Amino acid sequence: MKFTISREKFLQPLQLVVGAVERRHTLPILSNVLIKVSEDALWLTGTDLEVELISSVALEGEFSEGETTVPAKKLLDIIRGLNEGNDVVFQLDGSKAIIRSGRGRYSLSTLSANDYPNLEDWEGEVEFEVTRSDLKQLIDSTSFSMAQQDVRYYLNGMSLETEGNVVRTVATDGHRLALCKLEFEGLSLSSRQVIIPRKGVLEITRLIEDDDKGLKIQIGSNHIRIFSTDFIFTSKLVDGRFPDYRRVVPKECDKVVKSNKEVLKQTFSRAAILSNEKFKGVRLNLASGELKITANNPEQEEAEEIVDVDYNGEDLEIGFNVAYLIDVLNALKSDEVHISLSDSNSSALIESEGDSASQYVIMPMRL
Numbered sequence: 142m143k144f145t146i147s148r149e150k151f152l153q154p155l156q157l158v159v160g161a162v163e164r165r166h167t168l169p170i171l172s173n174v175l176i177k178v179s180e181d182a183l184w185l186t187g188t189d190l191e192v193e194l195i196s197s198v199a200l201e202g203e204f205s206e207g208e209t210t211v212p213a214k215k216l217l218d219i220i221r222g223l224n225e226g227n228d229v230v231f232q233l234d235g236s237k238a239i240i241r242s243g244r245g246r247y248s249l250s251t252l253s254a255n256d257y258p259n260l261e262d263w264e265g266e267v268e269f270e271v272t273r274s275d276l277k278q279l280i281d282s283t284s285f286s287m288a289q290q291d292v293r294y295y296l297n298g299m300s301l302e303t304e305g306n307v308v309r310t311v312a313t314d315g316h317r318l319a320l321c322k323l324e325f326e327g328l329s330l331s332s333r334q335v336i337i338p339r340k341g342v343l344e345i346t347r348l349i350e351d352d353d354k355g356l357k358i359q360i361g362s363n364h365i366r367i368f369s370t371d372f373i374f375t376s377k378l379v380d381g382r383f384p385d386y387r388r389v390v391p392k393e394c395d396k397v398v399k400s401n402k403e404v405l406k407q408t409f410s411r412a413a414i415l416s417n418e419k420f421k422g423v424r425l426n427l428a429s430g431e432l433k434i435t436a437n438n439p440e441q442e443e444a445e446e447i448v449d450v451d452y453n454g455e456d457l458e459i460g461f462n463v464a465y466l467i468d469v470l471n472a473l474k475s476d477e478v479h480i481s482l483s484d485s486n487s488s489a490l491i492e493s494e495g496d497s498a499s500q501y502v503i504m505p506m507r508l
Contacts, residue, residue: 142207154196265359295381341376
C-alpha cells in the first residue's frame with residue numbers, strides 16, 4: 142500500500158473523521174483511523190462503535206491499493222504540523238506506516254485493518270433529502286435542550302420525527318423542551334420517530350455548514366446515516382421511547398408578553414450575574430406595560446431591572462431558570478419574542494413573532 146497526496150487534501154478528510162474516534166477506549170484499535178486505498182481514492186474511517194464517519198478524496202499519480210489502521214490523533218498532529226504545500230508520501234512497510242514529507246520521515250505503528258469494526262450493513266426504511274442549512278436549523282433550534290447523562294437515557298439525545306411532508310426535531314431534559322418543525326414540498330414520508338444520541342447530534346453539528354448543499358438522510362431500525370459530498374456519517378439510535386411532548390406544550394395561555402428579543406436577552410444576562418450560581422433562578426413580575434426582573438444570591442446581592450413590554454393582562458409573578466431563558470433567546474431568529482403564560486405554576490411557551498416553526502417550553506421554578 143502506497144500513495145502520494147498533498148498535505149491539504151489529506152488534512153481535510155482526516156480532520157473530519159478523527160472527530161468520531163474515541164481517544165480513551167479499552168479497545169486500542171478504536172483509537173486508530175482506518176486508511177484504505179481503492180478505486181482511485183483514499184478512504185478514511187473513524188468510529189467509536191456508536192458513530193462512524195467515512196470521508197474520501199480522489200488520488201492522482203501512482204498508488205497501490207491496500208488498507209491499514211494507524212493512531213488517529215498522532216497522524217492528524219503530524220499532517221497538521223507539516224508545511225503548507227508539501228506533498229505527503231504514505232507507505233506501508235511491514236508493521237509500520239512510513240510517512241515522508243520534505244526532508245522529514247515519520248514511522249507509526251499499525252493494527253490490522255481486518256480487526257477494525259464496521260457498523261453492520263442495514264437497509265434504510267425512511268429516506269429523504271434536505272439542504273445542510275435545513276438540517277442545521279432543525280438541530281440548532283433544539284439540541285441545546287438535550288439532557289446530559291440523565292438516568293432516563295432516552296432524554297440524552299434528540300428526537301427526529303418524519304410525518305408526511307414534515308420533519309420535526311424535539312429535545313428535552315425534563316425541565317425545558319425545544320421543538321422545531323419544517324415542511325418540505327414534494328415529500329411524502331411515513332410516520333417514524335427515532336432518537337439520535339447526544340454524541341451523534343454534536344458530530345452532525347460539527348460536520349455541516351449553513352449552506353444549500355444537499356444531504357441524503359437514511360433512517361433504519363437501529364441507525365441513521367447522512368450522505369454528503371465529502372462524508373458519510375452513521376450513528377446508532379437510542380433504543381427507547383421518547384416522551385409524548387405534545388402533552389407538555391401549553392394550549393390555553395391567556396397572558397401574552399411581547400418584547401424585543403435583544404433587550405430581554407441582555408437584561409436576563411445582567412440579572413444572571415447575581416443569581417444563585419447553582420439554581421440560576423430569576424423572578425419575573427408582570428404588570429401592565431412592564432416586566433420587572435429580579436435575582437439574588439446567598440451573599441445577599443441583588444439585581445433588579447424593569448423592561449418595557451407589550452402586556453395588558455393581570456399582574457403575575459413567576460420564577461424561571463435564567464440560563465434556560467437565555468438559551469431560548471439565543472436560538473430564536475426574529476427580533477420580537479412572544480412569551481405565553483397562564484399562571485405562576487404553569488410552563489411558559491416562547492416563540493418568535495410570526496414564526497411557528499420553533500416552540501420552546503420552560504417549566505417554572507419555585508423561588
